[in-house]
């Protein structure tokens with residue numbers, strides 16, 4: 042007769058290294074999921090990542106392995122949603138050599154930080170760095186354009202003895218608009234807005250932005266030449282492509298008009314383009330005169346990604362281990378439609394929870410879905426292998442971690458975000474796959490603390506979601522059809538499944554987490 046054993050014992054190797062803390066095991070899965078998410082966000086706080094990447098020793102500084110001599114020759118510019126905190130920390134570390142700085146940050150951010158008790162991310166009162174706020178709702182405006190002009194001016198005045206420290210984070214494209222004449226700001230905004238509304242990816246959007254802007258696609262580095270340029274980048278794009286994050290102002294890139302035209306054609310914008318944009322796209326690039334020395338000397342510019350989704354997942358994994366889970370990072374580039382993404386997480390949960398060898402159809406469906414949602418087959422195979430070993434060797438609880446930015450096809454008029462909708466859909470998948478309410482817990486959260494136009498960052502769910510909702514007269518399918526995930530989670534059990542960390546001052550896309558409890562093993 043088979044006897045069933047539950048593996049609630051602490052893993053011996055964790056006990057050996059002193060990380061095992063039994064009292065924490067009494068915490069609910071929900072609480073532990075929230076702690077792991079908080080660790081992911083904490084790892085990519087703007088001040089932390091800058092502090093970790095700048096090594097100051099007397100009058101020299103080493104950044105990402107490159108040493109610079111400081112002689113009151115440091116200048117600073119920055120643009121993006123997380124840049125204020127990055128600049129405050131940079132000034133703390135290097136302020137005695139800072140000549141001048143200028144940053145372009147979102148409208149209202151200083152007041153918001155103040156109100157949220159995040160004063161440590163604000164510049165000190167007598168700061169040498171000028172703050173310009175603009176780009177309300179992430180849309181370029183004349184305030185951001187003015188900041189871009191001043192940043193260009195600052196860069197243009199530098200000499201070969203100077204160092205320009207450039208701080209870059211997501212949202213930087215909208216905060217550094219410098220349309221190439223005769224394109225007007227409104228014309229540029231119109232075309233990017235139409236592209237975004239038609240569902241263009243950030244890669245497509247920024248390919249077009251780079252071709253229409255003086256400062257993007259390496260323009261800023263050009264204007265700063267012959268000064269040394271070092272850029273610290275907080276990535277909010279899958280795969281951390283330097284030329285696309287904030288449209289790559291310090292990354293010299295070729296503009297291929299054919300590539301730009303093909304994006305515009307794909308979204309049926311070619312025929313309605315204003316003549317100014319046609320004229321600029323018709324000119325052979327680059328849009329500035331480059332010296333021979335500049336085009337061949339790559340050592341003038343150094344770009345370093347100092348924070349990313351991978352960094353957040355790695356630290357989340359560490360915290361998960363402290364909380365009693367075996368962490369497995371599945372992939373940092375999850376994308377594609379939330380329906381397909383939720384199916385994949387449902388299947389992973391079913392695979393992980395099988396007491397016996399799971400039916401081969403599960404692995405086959407996962408391998409078919411993976412590439413569609415940015416998860417390599419190799420990563421899935423590796424994850425399945427780890428889960429399989431866990432099943433046979435009895436490793437106890439597991440925390441699967443992934444990140445990225447899936448998409449939602451908006452068909453309804455409801456209030457929600459991609460994380461809350463994903464959490465809802467995973468809850469439904471878990472039920473459909475026959476996984477009980479006390480089984481795995483799934484969390485999806487935006488690291489910026491804001492999921493779509495809502496106050497929540499995401500939500501936490503499990504296989505009991507459907508029944509819980511029904512018992513309260515809430516019909517999940519209706520909320521899903523209407524893209525009303527925030528209304529749903531706010532109404533359900535007094536909002537207890539919502540994840541509301543408030544403003545986080547950072548952004549490295551989303552974090553997904555599947556906490557799998559210890560699976561009882563069968564001894565024959």
Ligand SMILES: Nc1ncnc2c1ncn2[C@@H]1O[C@H](COP(=O)(O)OP(=O)(O)OP(=O)(O)O)[C@@H](O)[C@H]1O
Nearest residue numbers: 211449455456457458459462489491492493494524
């Ligand atoms: N009602 C809704 N339900 C589900 N998703 C929605 C809803 N409304 C908006 N969204 C999605 O929210 C996303 C925009 O959210 P958000 O403002 O968090 O953007 P973001 O991509 O995280 O931007 P950034 O990285 O610049 O902060 C879009 O992908 C949009 O499809």
Ligand SMILES: O=C(O)[C@H](O)CO
Nearest residue numbers: 211212213214286287
């Ligand atoms: O600013 C931008 O272009 C996006 O946030 C991607 O980095």
